Amino acid sequence: MFVLHVVQQLSKFIENEVRKEFSWAVELFKKEGITSRLEIVESADVKEAIISTVKKHACDVIVTGTIPRKGLLGYFSESISDYVVKKAPCTVILVRRAPRPR
Amino acid sequence: MNGVSPLMPILAFVLVIYLVLKRPIFRIPFTQKFIKIDYGLAPIIGVALLVVTFSMGASSIANGVVGTETIKPYAILILFMSLAYICVSLDSTGFFAYLSLLAMRAAKGNGRRLFMYFFLLSSFLTLFTSNDIVILTLTPIIYYFSKNAKVDPVPFLIAEFFAANIWSVALYIGNPTNIIVAQAYNLSFAEYSKWMVLPTIAAGTVCLALLWLIFRRRIPKKFHIPAVPPESAFRSKGGAVFGSIVLACCLVTLSVSSLINVPIWAITLFFAGTMLVHDVLRYHVLAARKPGAKKAAYYVPRVPAISSRMPWKIVPFVLGLFIMVESLSVYGWTDKLASSISIVSTNVFLAVFIMGFLSSLASNIMNNQPMTILFTRTLQNNLFIAPAAATKGSMFALILGSNFGANLTMIGALAGIMWGKILMDKGCSISFKEFSKYGLLIMPFVIAVACLVLVVELMFWA
Numbered sequence: 193m194f195v196l197h198v199v200q201q202l203s204k205f206i207e208n209e210v211r212k213e214f215s216w217a218v219e220l221f222k223k224e225g226i227t228s229r230l231e232i233v234e235s236a237d238v239k240e241a242i243i244s245t246v247k248k249h250a251c252d253v254i255v256t257g258t259i260p261r262k263g264l265l266g267y268f269s270e271s272i273s274d275y276v277v278k279k280a281p282c283t284v285i286l287v288r289r290a291p292r293p294r
Numbered sequence: 295m296n297g298v299s300p301l302m303p304i305l306a307f308v309l310v311i312y313l314v315l316k317r318p319i320f321r322i323p324f325t326q327k328f329i330k331i332d333y334g335l336a337p338i339i340g341v342a343l344l345v346v347t348f349s350m351g352a353s354s355i356a357n358g359v360v361g362t363e364t365i366k367p368y369a370i371l372i373l374f375m376s377l378a379y380i381c382v383s384l385d386s387t388g389f390f391a392y393l394s395l396l397a398m399r400a401a402k403g404n405g406r407r408l409f410m411y412f413f414l415l416s417s418f419l420t421l422f423t424s425n426d427i428v429i430l431t432l433t434p435i436i437y438y439f440s441k442n443a444k445v446d447p448v449p450f451l452i453a454e455f456f457a458a459n460i461w462s463v464a465l466y467i468g469n470p471t472n473i474i475v476a477q478a479y480n481l482s483f484a485e486y487s488k489w490m491v492l493p494t495i496a497a498g499t500v501c502l503a504l505l506w507l508i509f510r511r512r513i514p515k516k517f518h519i520p521a522v523p524p525e526s527a528f529r530s531k532g533g534a535v536f537g538s539i540v541l542a543c544c545l546v547t548l549s550v551s552s553l554i555n556v557p558i559w560a561i562t563l564f565f566a567g568t569m570l571v572h573d574v575l576r577y578h579v580l581a582a583r584k585p586g587a588k589k590a591a592y593y594v595p596r597v598p599a600i601s602s603r604m605p606w607k608i609v610p611f612v613l614g615l616f617i618m619v620e621s622l623s624v625y626g627w628t629d630k631l632a633s634s635i636s637i638v639s640t641n642v643f644l645a646v647f648i649m650g651f652l653s654s655l656a657s658n659i660m661n662n663q664p665m666t667i668l669f670t671r672t673l674q675n676n677l678f679i680a681p682a683a684a685t686k687g688s689m690f691a692l693i694l695g696s697n698f699g700a701n702l703t704m705i706g707a708l709a710g711i712m713w714g715k716i717l718m719d720k721g722c723s724i725s726f727k728e729f730s731k732y733g734l735l736i737m738p739f740v741i742a743v744a745c746l747v748l749v750v751e752l753m754f755w756a
Binding site for chain 2: 199200201202203204205206208209212213234235236237238259272274275278279
């Protein structure tokens with residue numbers, strides 16, 4: 193299981209911040225006995241980075257969050273999950289945003 | 295072009311603006327492939343539409359690409375892309391992130407001080423680089439800081455964004471729109487600064503005061519300082535030092551470019567080339583020879599990564615828009631616009647204020663870059679008849695509007711859409727309505743003050 197996060201540019205500071213931010217997800221998998229790895233990818237294009245990582249690891253399923261886009265900004269902003277659904281070489285499961293477990 | 299509706303260029307222009315803002319994804323018929331129409335592709339579709347409907351001839355396309363005696367799109371693009379390379383490369387060393395963390399530490403847990411520091415840092419960095427790069431770098435850092443320190447990010451984010459789009463006016467290189475107008479009027483780097491520095495200082499001061507007034511209750515008095523050493527932001531200290539020296543030398547050479555009689559695009563191209571050679575040597579040749587190179591390479595900037603962050607799509611975007619505006623000109627639309635604006639631009643005061651506000655508003659209807667290209671052609675039209683000082687005032691007010699318009703609503707510039715998207719992807723959304731509320735509260739005063747300072751300058755110096 194890969195927990196993927198894409199950043200514009202990777203530095204020690206950003207890596208530490210991302211590890212802190214996603215520790216809950218890695219812990220959650222660990223609790224369930226699933227081996228997982230946090231993969232931090234540096235790219236200027238988040239959606240392309242998702243697709244290329246999926247291809248690189250020959251993943252079977254992509255599980256990605258989706259945030260409902262509301263209002264005028266929502267209308268004018270592209271959704272990463274839309275793009276992933278269209279370009280992914282495998283099954284995609286979209287999860288609507290839910291509160292983070294505490 | 296007999297029998298072709300003169301409305302066609304207008305319709306194509308509107309379609310292009312819509313596609314630039316909406317960026318739809320289409321399925322290619324009879325295939326499983328999808329194509330995304332973004333700001334790089336939209337103007338090409340617009341030009342193709344004009345060609346297939348016989349609304350545009352080869353001469354319009356040639357004029358749009360090669361330019362006229364005054365506007366040379368290729369010079370604008372070389373200048374902009376060279377500067378973008380220098381700034382992106384410098385940013386990739388982690389230098390700007392380092393400065394942000396330094397500002398965070400210097401605030402010593404005082405929220406109000408930090409608000410001021412972020413505004414000043416965003417202003418300072420924009421002054422010497424460009425607004426887009428500052429927004430791309432500072433936004434994620436402010437987001438991470440707010441999350442760690444558990445403070446409301448909105449005042450800090452708005453301050454950073456507004457500062458970036460105000461201080462980008464000061465120097466020739468702050469925004470592609472500045473370059474478009476300045477090239478059209480053959481302004482030197484030094485002359486541009488002479489006129490634009492004072493309105494920028496006035497606008498920046500008023501903006502900071504109003505932001506403070508609006509957000510003072512939302513800014514925490516104290517915050518917990520995240521224990522992050524600023525040095526952890528660096529990816530290449532040596533690269534940061536070299537990049538800063540190259541940028542400084544480039545700016546100094548630009549400011550004396552009129553004395554040495556070298557086109558400014560050639561100066562920026564030379565320094566970008568120097569930076570590229572340095573990057574290849576330091577990050578590829580020398581880095582590979584170092585012991586433990588594989589481990590260290592994890593953070594080291596790479597030329598392909600720097601290149602992927604370059605705004606390449608601006609090349610077809612700007613060229614396509616120049617061609618489309620050329621077709622609007624052929625059908626007499628810029629004549630109509632020019633005569634309408636010149637009717638009300640009878641003196642310096644009216645010319646500056648009308649163009650300042652009109653261009654700010656128009657940026658939010660058609661985005662600031664298409665607006666700047668269209669309005670620059672309009673102001674150069676023979677039917678734009680106004681006193682010399684008023685014409686000069688309109689030109690400088692257009693620069694003000696093309697930058698400040700980005701702060702009115704989030705769709706005024708591509709930077710706003712990009713900024714909103716970075717935050718939305720991180721689940722820290724600022725709605726269009728909330729952003730516009732601050733923009734419409736603050737920016738009319740900022741635009742008015744900057745225009746007023748410009749009028750005073752024109753009265754004394756023109």
